[in-house]
Amino acid sequence: MTPTGLSTGGSTTAKRTVLVSGAGISGLASAYWLHRPGCAVTVVEKAGAPRDGGYPIDVRGTATEVVRRMGILPHLRDAHIDSRRCTFLDADGREVASLSPRAVAGGVEGQDLEVRRGDLAAILYARVRDDVAFLFGDSVDTLDQSGQGVDVTFRSGRRRTFDLVVGADGTHSRTRESVFGPEEQFHRCLGYCFALFTMPNTPGLSREVMVWNAPGRAAALYAVGDKDELHALLAFHRPQPPVEVLRSPGAQRELVATVFAGAGWEVPGMVDAMGDADDLFFDTAGQIRMPRWSSGRVALVGDAAYAPSFLTGQGTSLALVGAYMLADALATHRDHTAAFAAYENGVRPFVALNQALVGDGAATLLPLTARALEQRDTRLRSLVTLPAATARPAHSALVLPDFTPVR
Numbered sequence: 001m002t003p004t005g006l007s008t009g010g011s012t013t014a015k016r017t018v019l020v021s022g023a024g025i026s027g028l029a030s031a032y033w034l035h036r037p038g039c040a041v042t043v044v045e046k047a048g049a050p051r052d053g054g055y056p057i058d059v060r061g062t063a064t065e066v067v068r069r070m071g072i073l074p075h076l077r078d079a080h081i082d083s084r085r086c087t088f089l090d091a092d093g094r095e096v097a098s099l100s101p102r103a104v105a106g107g108v109e110g111q112d113l114e115v116r117r118g119d120l121a122a123i124l125y126a127r128v129r130d131d132v133a134f135l136f137g138d139s140v141d142t143l144d145q146s147g148q149g150v151d152v153t154f155r156s157g158r159r160r161t162f163d164l165v166v167g168a169d170g171t172h173s174r175t176r177e178s179v180f181g182p183e184e185q186f187h188r189c190l191g192y193c194f195a196l197f198t199m200p201n202t203p204g205l206s207r208e209v210m211v212w213n214a215p216g217r218a219a220a221l222y223a224v225g226d227k228d229e230l231h232a233l234l235a236f237h238r239p240q241p242p243v244e245v246l247r248s249p250g251a252q253r254e255l256v257a258t259v260f261a262g263a264g265w266e267v268p269g270m271v272d273a274m275g276d277a278d279d280l281f282f283d284t285a286g287q288i289r290m291p292r293w294s295s296g297r298v299a300l301v302g303d304a305a306y307a308p309s310f311l312t313g314q315g316t317s318l319a320l321v322g323a324y325m326l327a328d329a330l331a332t333h334r335d336h337t338a339a340f341a342a343y344e345n346g347v348r349p350f351v352a353l354n355q356a357l358v359g360d361g362a363a364t365l366l367p368l369t370a371r372a373l374e375q376r377d378t379r380l381r382s383l384v385t386l387p388a389a390t391a392r393p394a395h396s397a398l399v400l401p402d403f404t405p406v407r
Helices: 025-035 062-070 073-079 101-105 117-128 174-180 249-259 267-276 315-332 336-355 358-365 370-385
Strands: 017-021 040-045 056-059 085-089 095-099 113-116 133-136 140-145 150-154 159-162 164-167 187-200 208-214 217-223 229-237 281-288 298-300
Touching (some): 017 025, 025 062, 056 062, 056 315, 073 113, 095 370, 150 164, 164 174, 174 298, 249 267, 358 370
Parallel strands (some): 040 133
Antiparallel strands (some): 056 113, 150 159, 208 217, 217 229
16 A cells, blocks of 8 residues: 555456546546546636646634645644634624634634635645646537447547546536436526635735624635735625526626625725626535536546535535545456445435535624524624634544555
């Protein structure tokens, strides 16, 4: 066995050829683990290069063991943000409670990691770029499965045949749509919209998060270190998805500005900054729930299969764990049908536990009524005086197997 727990001995049969669609966290992690037992991996990514930037993300519980086995835990510790505090404010901008972010999220000091999404992606890419083929600036157009493989036509016009295809292309996965059908079948709308963007750090925040609330509305400013830039979030309750604005950045800005008109604290400045932001990301909060994650020779991983929503704080951890478990199943079972079944059986209970955390996240970030907001604030004040939080059981509910070679 290697130090990572991966066995590299075994089969002398021809290498499986695997296409991974998407070079995000789940795609890069899948590429790494699929290469380890000997698959010939190609990653296709519509962007012209690995994506930089993005909101800070968390790696917790079982996912921390995954990155340890990848050998990148020291790099992530070096990149750890280690926010000092999370301060909640009322509608007038007055402090409700200021406490450790770990107390809010159920994290464990010294074990869980908080890093920039772009830093994690760069670290993963550095681990696989010499072992995996990358097709940047391209994407899958059509998939045609046969008994012997998957015939893939790319947007560029090139054509290739692979033994297997892994869809790691996010919540709005084209791979999922091509193989399983429209997103509407699997998307569970949670009743919220959110806008993410960056803005100048005019408030002078440092290594902290500030969250403003009014019933059904939340605004947050996230200072990563002592940077001149802040990550901003504007989120609000919307029972039905605003389909009419989802494809129009102008309409999205107008909707958000209307919802937050008259808000206090730094919110007017945030709305103004959103108007100038060139990195605005607007979407509805939702989960992907599917009866199965594979069909024939195609399997889904990460948000494409089981997006938990940002309200759980577990999207990255599920992506890392799912990538490991999928590759382990394919290393253990020669037959891909048996492998995909083992992957799903192993991961689905873990996914269910973590998707269930969405209720806690919504209750903390976006209380819908004045009464619910008052109850949330009372709970937060009590956390200030309580001992340090312990990890949520869902974060570490899955014990990772060691890789097993195909016999």
